[in-house]
Amino acid sequence: MSPAHQTNNATGERLLIAVTGASGMLYLRAFLKVIAGSGIEVHGICSSSGRKVLWMEEGVTPADLKGIARWFAEDDFTAPPASGSSRYRGMAVLPCSMGTLAAIASGLSVNLIHRAADVMLKERRTLILAVRETPLNRNHLQNMLRAHDAGAIICPPMPAHYLRPATLEEAAETYAWRLADQLGIAVADRKRWGEEPTC
Numbered sequence: 001m002s003p004a005h006q007t008n009n010a011t012g013e014r015l016l017i018a019v020t021g022a023s024g025m026l027y028l029r030a031f032l033k034v035i036a037g038s039g040i041e042v043h044g045i046c047s048s049s050g051r052k053v054l055w056m057e058e059g060v061t062p063a064d065l066k067g068i069a070r071w072f073a074e075d076d077f078t079a080p081p082a083s084g085s086s087r088y089r090g091m092a093v094l095p096c097s098m099g100t101l102a103a104i105a106s107g108l109s110v111n112l113i114h115r116a117a118d119v120m121l122k123e124r125r126t127l128i129l130a131v132r133e134t135p136l137n138r139n140h141l142q143n144m145l146r147a148h149d150a151g152a153i154i155c156p157p158m159p160a161h162y163l164r165p166a167t168l169e170e171a172a173e174t175y176a177w178r179l180a181d182q183l184g185i186a187v188a189d190r191k192r193w194g195e196e197p198t199c
């Protein structure tokens with residue numbers, strides 16, 4: 001490749017999304033919707049439990065999700081996300097189960113989701129964990145702190161009720177905006193506190 005065709009942007013405009021078997025697939029759909037048109041290329045990995053919960057909650061398969069250009073199998077450690085040389089600006093685990101949280105907090109690489117998250121942490125790239133469980137036990141809380149201390153951003157799917165969302169979809173959108181902010185993705189028509197009438 002000639003120097004004219006090289007890019008100075010080492011991480012490119014790619015984002016990795018990992019879907020695990022926690023409840024909250026609505027937030028995944030909302031996030032894909034708000035970043036559609038942002039120009040960022042999204043790649044995905046879905047755990048086997050994630051596939052089941054996606055079907056139970058949304059009635060779709062990963063391949064049905066619009067906005068994910070390429071999927072990798074959860075056991076494919078030869079896929080690009082397994083390497084620090086891959087060009088992802090960041091990764092979001094959305095939603096993130098307590099099992100996947102524990103694996104990431106412990107540095108285990110049992111599947112490609114865990115390995116890709118480990119890579120994000122070692123490369124000092126953005127890793128967001130949309131953890132979902134209630135109530136939380138001591139292990140959950142300790143694993144969140146461990147992941148936080150290793151560099152992850154713990155960002156549970158919590159809508160902004162003060163923006164008065166009228167539907168579940170609108171509520172999920174308020175969370176999707178926050179996630180986009182964390183990943184540095186500009187979203188058109190994003191509402192912000194103090195910048196919009198609230199009543």
Ligand SMILES: Cc1cc2nc3c(=O)[nH]c(=O)nc-3n(C[C@H](O)[C@H](O)[C@H](O)COP(=O)(O)O)c2cc1C
Binds near residue numbers: 022048097098100134
């Ligand atoms: C309908 C359904 C909802 C679930 N919701 C959650 C959840 O909110 N949080 C969680 O940690 N696990 C939840 N689980 C359990 C996980 O799917 C299970 O622990 C699984 O082993 C996680 O594997 P993964 O992290 O590889 O996707 C749920 C399972 C089902 C079937």
